[in-house]
Amino acid sequence: MPAYITTVTEDEGKDPIETQPISDTVGIYRKDGERGNIFLRTPDEDIDLGFHDRTVSRISSNARDICPVEMFDRDGSIFIRNNSNENAIEVEYLYGQREIGEGNEKKVTEDCVVKPGLWTNLRLSFKPDEADQADQLEEKGGISTVAYVELLCDGFVDASESSASNAYYYGQQLLTFAREHPVDHQSFEEAVADLERSIQNLKSDAVPTGDELNDDVIETHEQVATDISSIYKVKS
Structure with missing residues (x-):
């Protein structure tokens, strides 16, 4: 079931960003700098998601370029993995919330909002x-x-x-x-x-x-x- 990532923002002047269906590993990380820009890393490019959130972790120098948060397709199923994000990743469903601590991953099968940081909200949408x-x-x-x-x-x-x-x-x-x-x-x-x-x-x-x-x-x-x-x- 194809899954799409869309930014969720309350800024009416900012259009949401929607990615192509997740077919490979994509990563989320904070770029070095005072503003704490949040990027989505795809196999083709790094996309500025428009968030400024210092509660999302950066790519550490010894992580071999692995993003702290990753979403990926495994045998047709979508997973979220917390490689090194200091804060637990919050996953909000229609009827509840789950957390993914550092070093853990979780299979996601339905629409949800993924929060790798306090001010970074990403909607994960499935189209049957x-x-x-x-x-x-x-x-x-x-x-x-x-x-x-x-x-x-x-x-x-x-x-x-x-x-x-x-x-x-x-x-x-x-x-x-x-x-x-x-x-x-x-x-x-x-x-x-x-x-x-x-x-x-x-x-x-x-x-x-x-x-x-x-x-x-x-x-x-x-x-x-x-x-x-x-x-x-x-x-x-």
Whole structure:
């Protein structure tokens, strides 16, 4: 599943920086100097991320040019490794936070905000392969609306069995498509409202804290997906 890094800033006058999908090791480090500029090191270049943060570590002289923080792809999975960052790397998910101490690494499977320092925020975003393939097919006219909706519904259910964040992503994809492609059916508005309610519940106390959803929530998502898929099939 491709993962992208995007800078997160509250400065409205500064456009976020988004990288290409992580396919090799990329590093994060503080450059020598008074301002403490934070850079992203890729195989091709070093990119100034626009942050000034002296709480992110520099590349030490005896580290053989290894960045204190690295993100990399291993067998199709994304990992974050703390090589030598003095502060623990904070990884914030939709429902909780994890820390990666010096000398440790962690596999990341869903959207999160990575904080190697107090003032450096990097969003790690995943774009599911199925959604990406469906986007391409839709643009080429190679897939019917019904087939596309069924693909999104299946993705929503599968994602619900994976994690809350993945379910939220797929749910938003399905909701956006349904709103942009409404059908004349007496139950359509109710089904879309049920989907929207399910998505909102993912961000509320209705879902227990943690990455996994309980069986009741998954069953609700299955029913919502079935209702929407059935409506599009009837109107096809």
